[in-house]
Amino acid sequence: MAASAAVTLGPISLRSQRRQGFLDAFPKNLFSDQDPNRGRRKGAIFSVVASANDGEGGRRSGRGAGRFYFNITGFPFPLGPFLNRRTIRTEAVKNSIWLFEQEQALGFSSVSTNIRMTVIKLKSGGLWVHAPIAPTDECIKLLKELDAPVEYIVLPTFAYEHKIFVGPFSRKFPRAQVWVAPRQWSWPINLPLEFFGIFRARALEDEDDSTPWADEIEQKVFSSPEVGIGPYVEVAFYHGRSRTLLVTDAVIFVPRQPPECISKESLLASAKNGLAVKLLSKGKEVPNEPVVDNKLNRQKGWERMVLQILFLGPSNLLEPTASFSQMSQKLIVSPIVKTLVFSKVPEKVRDWVDKIAKDWPFRRIIPAHFAAPISASRSDFLAAFVFLDEFLDDRYATRPSLSLLFASIMGRAASYFPPDDMKTLSSLDQFLVSAGVVKKTVSGRKR
Numbered sequence: 001m002a003a004s005a006a007v008t009l010g011p012i013s014l015r016s017q018r019r020q021g022f023l024d025a026f027p028k029n030l031f032s033d034q035d036p037n038r039g040r041r042k043g044a045i046f047s048v049v050a051s052a053n054d055g056e057g058g059r060r061s062g063r064g065a066g067r068f069y070f071n072i073t074g075f076p077f078p079l080g081p082f083l084n085r086r087t088i089r090t091e092a093v094k095n096s097i098w099l100f101e102q103e104q105a106l107g108f109s110s111v112s113t114n115i116r117m118t119v120i121k122l123k124s125g126g127l128w129v130h131a132p133i134a135p136t137d138e139c140i141k142l143l144k145e146l147d148a149p150v151e152y153i154v155l156p157t158f159a160y161e162h163k164i165f166v167g168p169f170s171r172k173f174p175r176a177q178v179w180v181a182p183r184q185w186s187w188p189i190n191l192p193l194e195f196f197g198i199f200r201a202r203a204l205e206d207e208d209d210s211t212p213w214a215d216e217i218e219q220k221v222f223s224s225p226e227v228g229i230g231p232y233v234e235v236a237f238y239h240g241r242s243r244t245l246l247v248t249d250a251v252i253f254v255p256r257q258p259p260e261c262i263s264k265e266s267l268l269a270s271a272k273n274g275l276a277v278k279l280l281s282k283g284k285e286v287p288n289e290p291v292v293d294n295k296l297n298r299q300k301g302w303e304r305m306v307l308q309i310l311f312l313g314p315s316n317l318l319e320p321t322a323s324f325s326q327m328s329q330k331l332i333v334s335p336i337v338k339t340l341v342f343s344k345v346p347e348k349v350r351d352w353v354d355k356i357a358k359d360w361p362f363r364r365i366i367p368a369h370f371a372a373p374i375s376a377s378r379s380d381f382l383a384a385f386v387f388l389d390e391f392l393d394d395r396y397a398t399r400p401s402l403s404l405l406f407a408s409i410m411g412r413a414a415s416y417f418p419p420d421d422m423k424t425l426s427s428l429d430q431f432l433v434s435a436g437v438v439k440k441t442v443s444g445r446k447r
């Protein structure tokens with residue numbers, strides 16, 4: 001099956017382009033008190049419904065074989081696809097790092113992106129799994145083809161879209177240790193990790209040299225409780241042997257072409273001129289005509305998806321190409337993360353970013369979404385965060401090297417977001433601040 005074939009994926013260069021049964025889905029020992037880092041609401045009656053099919057139905061022949069996965073959870077919108085997820089495996093570093101990708105859709109909308117699991121082979125011969133995805137039969141088969149035991153399963157963030165798969169995935173590999181980012185929480189109810197099927201998890205700590213993989217993979221924790229209703233937590237990792245930086249949502253690189261895991265049906269649905277396009281058309285007449293399956297319409301669907309993911313309400317969905325071209329083919333911080341998180345705590349972000357750049361001489365970056373691997377240096381990474389300068393005072397002024405100076409100049413262009421596209425996001429930020437959901441910038445704002 002073509003979808004199951006492993007292929008080698010070259011890095012995207014910045015320089016050149018500037019079933020388990022249904023009942024098994026409900027975790028056992030719901031009110032177990034084993035994990036000190038879980039939430040505090042033990043009495044809530046709630047459970048996550050997410051299940052992969054281990055039975056014969058999951059091994060049916062033909063199109064979609066082994067791709068069944070039942071998922072109806074997610075607040076305020078469930079995360080699709082609800083019944084069928086295709087897995088694409090690529091080799092990022094020969095005999096060392098593999099990427100596993102699936103499509104992930106926002107509720108019942110036509111907006112999808114890719115979600116990525118990264119697997120590293122350790123010197124022990126075992127596998128270290130970063131940000132698990134849905135454990136469909138196809139996904140597990142592709143993983144087992146690596147002919148190595150899964151030793152560690154790592155959740156590098158608090159974010160629901162990654163947390164939801166850790167429990168079901170870990171049940172496929174009961175001997176593997178589960179490690180999670182600290183200060184786990186969920187919204188609107190702060191559920192304990194056991195409700196997500198995550199048991200006996202160990203907490204990741206900043207620069208912890210006692211982890212069983214510490215001599216191969218280092219880690220730095222970014223945790224900021226000041227952002228709003230809950231802390232923003234992300235753990236960055238560095239695989240020294242391959243000089244690879246792993247992040248979750250810190251930076252992204254939007255590719256021109258849609259990821260292979262996103263279905264043709266999703267792309268064409270996004271290319272249709274529906275209500276969202278009519279609302280975001282800059283007053284232009286919106287033609288109501290059928291969408292023909294061709295390369296042009298698939299591309300239009302991808303561009304619309306990207307703009308809605310990045311800006312929520314971009315200025316013009318009818319003609320997305322101009323804005324898309326400004327956001328693609330460059331290492332950036334997502335506008336949503338920049339506006340709702342990083343701009344609130346610029347000092348903490350700068351400290352985290354600077355430590356990453358100072359201590360880790362990486363030459364490629366693997367995020368959990370969009371393109372990967374990205375060929376990028378420390379200067380490229382720092383340049384993506386140059387927007388922090390507008391929030392920081394003179395204490396953070398530095399004398400950059402020529403390479404950093406050049407990258408910073410490029411970074412200023414890379415972090416420039418079309419003002420018209422930012423209006424909805426900025427208005428949302430103002431509303432959330434006034435409602436007390438997120439906070440204003442809490443430190444370091446330059447006069």
